[in-house]
Every structure is written in C-alpha cells, then in structure tokens.
Amino acid sequence: LGEGIEFVWLPGSSLGLVKMDPSQIDQILANLCVNASDAISGIGKITLETHNVEFDEAYCLEHPGYLPGKYVQLVVSDNGTGMDQETLKNIFELLCRKGLV
Secondary structure (H helix, E strand, C coil): CCCCEEEECCCCCCCCCCCCCCHHHHHHHHHHHHHHHCCCCEEEEEEEEEEEEEECCHHHHHHHCCCCEEEEEEEEECCCCCCCHHHHHHHHHHHCCCCCC
16 A cells, blocks of 8 residues: 555444445555555555445435445545545546546
8 A cells, every 4th residue: 555554444333235246346445545655645545444334215315326224334434635526526537437436
C-alpha cells in the first residue's frame, strides 16, 4: 500500500455466512485498497470493517434496489482526498470502462 499508509482491520463478531467467490472478493479488495492508497497523499489510513446488518421492509422502500434480509456489510474507508460529485455520479461507468465490474 505504500510507506506511511496504515491498514486497519476491524472485523465484526459472530458474522453471518456469505456466499461469494473468494478470488473475486480478493480482486475487489485489492482494487479498493490500491485506489484508496492512490488517493492518500503522504501519511494516511485505510480501514476495512465488517458488520452484520438487517434491512427491513421500511428501509427497502426508502432505498430502491435493496431487498429485506440479513447481510454482512463490508466497509472500506480511507482518509484520502475523496471524489468530486461528478466522479461519484459516474463511478460505475468508470469501473465498467476499466473492466473492474
């Protein structure tokens, strides 16, 4: 990740089981961490966290695309420069062009 970048892992306790392709999650996490590292100028921190979450019907009504149920949430955060609104608006288009999704 680079000198001066601290990596913090905060695993949740008693996490639910997740069905996933280990090689895909490895690639996703590697890409997220490399991009986060690139956004950090000098000394910084990248944090990975996991939590159990549950979405009820009310939450899903307010968040189209979500389905009610129990999930394991993976959060990747950094203290880099962040993205401007235009980049955020087109993030999935950018990832598709780079072949990351």
